[in-house]
Amino acid sequence: MKHDFEPKIVAFVCTWCTYAGADLAGTSRMIYPSNVRVVKFPCTGRIDPVFILKAFQKGADGILVSGCHPGDCHYMAGNFHARRRFAVFRKLLEFIGVDLNRLEFSWVSAAEGGKWVEIVTDLTQKIRKMGPLTQFTDLADEEQWSGALSNPELKAVYDQV
Amino acid sequence: MNNSTEKAEQAVTIDISGYDVATAEIRSEAKRLLTEKIVDAVVGYQAGRRKGSAVPVIITDPAQAEKLLFSPACVNNLSIYLTKAKKEIRAKGKLAVVAKGCDLRALAGLVGESQFKREEVVIIGVSCAGVHRAGIQPGEPLTNSTIAKKCRECSVHIPDEADLVVGKLPPLPDLPPKEKELMEKLDAMTPALRWEFWKEQFTRCIRCLACRQVCPFCYCEQCLCDRGRPQAVDTSPRPSGNMGWHIVRAMHLAGRCAGCAECERVCPMDIPLNLLNRKMAEELKELYHYEAGMKPVEKGPLTSYDEKDDQSFIK
Numbered sequence: 351m352k353h354d355f356e357p358k359i360v361a362f363v364c365t366w367c368t369y370a371g372a373d374l375a376g377t378s379r380m381i382y383p384s385n386v387r388v389v390k391f392p393c394t395g396r397i398d399p400v401f402i403l404k405a406f407q408k409g410a411d412g413i414l415v416s417g418c419h420p421g422d423c424h425y426m427a428g429n430f431h432a433r434r435r436f437a438v439f440r441k442l443l444e445f446i447g448v449d450l451n452r453l454e455f456s457w458v459s460a461a462e463g464g465k466w467v468e469i470v471t472d473l474t475q476k477i478r479k480m481g482p483l484t485q486f487t488d489l490a491d492e493e494q495w496s497g498a499l500s501n502p503e504l505k506a507v508y509d510q511v
Numbered sequence: 512m513n514n515s516t517e518k519a520e521q522a523v524t525i526d527i528s529g530y531d532v533a534t535a536e537i538r539s540e541a542k543r544l545l546t547e548k549i550v551d552a553v554v555g556y557q558a559g560r561r562k563g564s565a566v567p568v569i570i571t572d573p574a575q576a577e578k579l580l581f582s583p584a585c586v587n588n589l590s591i592y593l594t595k596a597k598k599e600i601r602a603k604g605k606l607a608v609v610a611k612g613c614d615l616r617a618l619a620g621l622v623g624e625s626q627f628k629r630e631e632v633v634i635i636g637v638s639c640a641g642v643h644r645a646g647i648q649p650g651e652p653l654t655n656s657t658i659a660k661k662c663r664e665c666s667v668h669i670p671d672e673a674d675l676v677v678g679k680l681p682p683l684p685d686l687p688p689k690e691k692e693l694m695e696k697l698d699a700m701t702p703a704l705r706w707e708f709w710k711e712q713f714t715r716c717i718r719c720l721a722c723r724q725v726c727p728f729c730y731c732e733q734c735l736c737d738r739g740r741p742q743a744v745d746t747s748p749r750p751s752g753n754m755g756w757h758i759v760r761a762m763h764l765a766g767r768c769a770g771c772a773e774c775e776r777v778c779p780m781d782i783p784l785n786l787l788n789r790k791m792a793e794e795l796k797e798l799y800h801y802e803a804g805m806k807p808v809e810k811g812p813l814t815s816y817d818e819k820d821d822q823s824f825i826k
Contacts (some may be wrong), residue, residue: 398761400735400743403755417636420818433825434799438765438813440824441794445697445787446758447557447706456817483705490751492714 357411357477359386360369361470362397364429367418367459375462382467383474386414393417395428399439402453406486412452413478414469419457429457452483523655526681533581533637535679537609540635540675542576544607550633551604556585562819563650567592570602581609581678583653585742586642588727588771590617594626596730611642612667616769616804617727619672623807624767626730635726636673638680641665645776655686661772661785664688673804694786695727710750715780718748722760722774722784728767735759749802757787766812769804 363369371388375382391397402413403433423429436455444450454473458466491501541553557568557578565584569592570576589608592600600606610618614635620630641653641662651657663686669676697705723729736744738754744759745752770792772785795801798821801812 379765387613396742400755400759403758404743412567420822422558427816429821430818431814433820433822434816436820437798437824438791438794441798442758442761442765442787442791444702445705446754446788447702447704449702454826455824467527475602488708489754490749492750509605 352511355476355478355481357385357474357482358409359412359414359470359473360405360410361386361388361414361416362391362394362401363388363402363415363458364394364396364417364424365390365392366424367457368466369421370460371458371462371466374460375466376463378463380463380467380468385474385477386470393423393425393428394432395423395425397432399435402439403462406448406452406483407490409487411480411483412454412473414454414456416456416458416466416469418471422459448485451480478505518586521655523684523686525653525655525658525684527583527640527653529638529640529679530581530583531680534579536677537579537635538576540592540677541570541579541607542795544633545571545573547562549605552600553579553607553609553634553635554589554600554799555609556581556587556589557581559584561649563648565649569603571603579609582638583641583643583657584649585611585637585684586612586645586659586776588617588725588773590621591725591727591772592638593618593621593632594727594730596732601627605631605633607635609635609637610670610673611637611639612670613639613661613769613771616667617771619807620767620769621727623809623811624728629807634670635675636670636676636680638669638676639665640668640681640683645778645781648731652780655684658774659772660685660690661770662686663667664691664771672771676690690789691764691781692786694788694789709757710754712782713753714750716748716753716757717724717780718746718753718756719779720770721777721779725773726764726768727771727773728764729760735763757782757784760784761791764788766795766801766814767803768792805819 372388397415415451417429420429438451456469537555544550552569552571554569556565558580559566565582567587567589593608636748641658643657644659647657668680736759743754768788770788775783775785778784795812799812
């Protein structure tokens with residue numbers, strides 16, 4: 351089926367669980383949208399909120415962060431730390447005015463190929479309905495002082511020149 | 512920020528006679544500490560070049576103790592001079608520091624982060640009724656229109672945890688909070704409107720990084736935001752990078768910032784930076800029942816975890 355808008359979704363995943371889970375989905379020949387770009391990390395604890403920010407600024411329409419279920423972390427507690435960090439980061443983004451529907455978190459284990467397919471499919475459909483995210487990319491196109499340059503005094507000076 | 516409400520408010524002058532008492536006590540205490548060689552240097556305030564102004568000073572000679580003072584112009588948070596990043600100050604030896612209640616919260620945070628040991632520093636606490644806000648002519652009286660925003664909602668007028676407390680607290684007028692009001696206004700907005708608000712604020716930012724320079728908790732030797740390869744945040748003062756910088760700043764201070772609002776005071780573009788810090792503090796209190804700077808703790812809310820933490824936002 352052809353759609354008007356194909357969202358770009360970046361998935362930050364941990365190598366031990368979600369990456370293996372996505373792999374399982376592939377080897378099991380399950381079908382899921384190709385909108386998702388998987389970026390592999392050693393652990394969800396390695397995923398800095400800056401990466402999310404950067405992905406948004408570079409044109410991602412949605413972001414998925416996924417790792418091991420609590421208690422399953424290869425490094426014992428990486429996902430527990432990540433859980434707190436992202437709980438707070440979400441609140442910060444919300445306060446800045448970013449729609450949190452574009453940012454999804456999930457626990458997907460190495461055995462949950464089906465859950466991975468489900469999450470990616472749902473997120474893709476949701477973002478597709480929401481349309482492209484232009485907040486961050488518009489900001490990149492804007493110049494400093496762009497608003498202030500239109501004031502009457504500057505206009506008068508400009509006209510004189 | 513809001514001039515109309517400021518004018519509507521009736522003028523209230525705050526009694527600062529206690530500050531003269533504080534000045535005398537700081538001087539005698541600094542003299543004693545230096546003569547008895549309990550400390551090697553005292554970090555405090557001295558008069559600035561303009562009448563009524565005050566600037567931070569570090570004295571090592573007991574004879575210089577007469578220079579120290581406390582006045583409404585003593586706005587700086589001196590705890591920044593105790594961080595490991597200030598190598599030349601730490602080289603002087605054992606330090607004493609003059610601290611207001613709000614500065615003391617930052618000091619507690621720094622102890623928790625192993626920047627210095629509590630027993631290595633003598634803290635001279637000052638009973639503080641409030642200090643000037645940014646942009647006030649030095650020497651003006653302390654009134655409800657010249658007082659800093661943070662002082663309106665101060666809960667630490669008397670720094671109890673200090674080694675000794677100097678000065679006398681006058682009866683305090685009841686000042687309506689300003690920052691809280693703005694926060695409530697923002698919270699009530701839709702995300703799109705909030706984005707517009709912050710976009711306007713951050714677009715003004717000139718990336719002078721005064722907020723970073725003045726923050727006691729921004730002591731990293733190399734800031735993530737200065738790195739070029741890989742570049743986390745665009746370094747030029749343009750809207751996109753500015754947004755990135757302020758988000759990263761708020762995130763890195765979450766759970767650590769004790770709300771001294773120095774970032775907001777030094778901002779030449781009047782960006783309400785403390786709102787972000789305050790928001791993060793509120794969220795951390797709600798999520799993990801944590802308040803920064805109440806007492807030194809080894810692990811903050813974002814460097815520790817509980818297996819039962821809320822994960823309702825995770826699928």
